[in-house]
Amino acid sequence: MGGTWRIARIFGIDVNIDSSWLIVFVLITWTLAGSYFPYQYPDWDSWLHWTVGVATSVLFFASILAHELAHSLVAIRQGERVRSITLFIFGGVAQITEEPDRASKEFLMAIVGPLSSLAIALVFGVLWLVVRGFSEPVGALARYLALINASVALFNLIPGFPLDGGRVLRAVIWGISGNLRMATLVASWFGQGIAFLFMLWGVWQVFTGAFINGLWMAFIGWFLRNASISGYRQVLIRDMLRDIRVEDLMSHDFETVSPALTIQQIVDDYVLRRRDHAYPVADGDRLQGIICLHDVKAVPRQRWASTLVREVMTPWEKLATVSAEDDGNTVLTYMNTHDVGQLPVVEGNRLAGMLRRSDIIRFMQVRSELGI
């Protein structure tokens, strides 16, 4: 799908909108203003139907955002980093950079989502009771938002991973058994079972005439199924990498470049020939820094012949490095949190190897093809 746009920054978290979200936003606004409110309140004029429709739709998505913010704030309180919240076609998702390391943490982070939706439903429910005698439009808006937020809470409590309810289930099994992998496997089975029911229900609806609704249900089922399978796979990967040292993952096949070369020489002799994205800069064995495509692109082309590597490289002091003894899981988490594709592996001042994200992926592919 298209792109994502950042619309706000709340508590240090980027709030993004995916282009697929525009589809649901238009669809829901159109349904509310074009058929739901006109059907319920036929004596309003169409201007009022649209005003209340748009306001309800905007507040609905604000409620989804509040649900995701609740997850994020609890995560931050528990010491996690939250990169962003993205609204997309199926609702919202908070990008929490690390999987929780304790069952109690995951339980709190998961349960707070449905609880906040329930709280929002209660607020709108009370608002509806208070204002319905004075203002029919505000009452209608409050009633709809109370019902839809209660539905969001219930839907998310379905115990299929990766829905919030599935995470709660995983946390409970994990807390009792102490085995995250087994807990994820069980929660993922539930998730796949529920996804299957959604798809079945969708197909049944398609054949009984509710074509659009049926397709939508099947689509949600398909999405849930993929998410619950990949959720379990991620845990497997982490489990596997935890026992692997960087030494076994890193590549010895790297070429260092001299800090005295020009950018033009780097491009001609290394980048175009080897197609690597980053090159360690070293004087003999001593690592001085790293130069990557990003640094090269920052220099205007007409200055490539006159600019030296040492002027644009990321110097050693600012460089994130790993040791050959680190475990694969820690390093992969670091790469994901800091959005880096490669890390130099150092021993003292000496460059022992390069670890690229692709090295880790290839390592896993070979293992899984051998069935290990």
Ligand SMILES: [Zn+2]
């Ligand atoms: Zn949630």
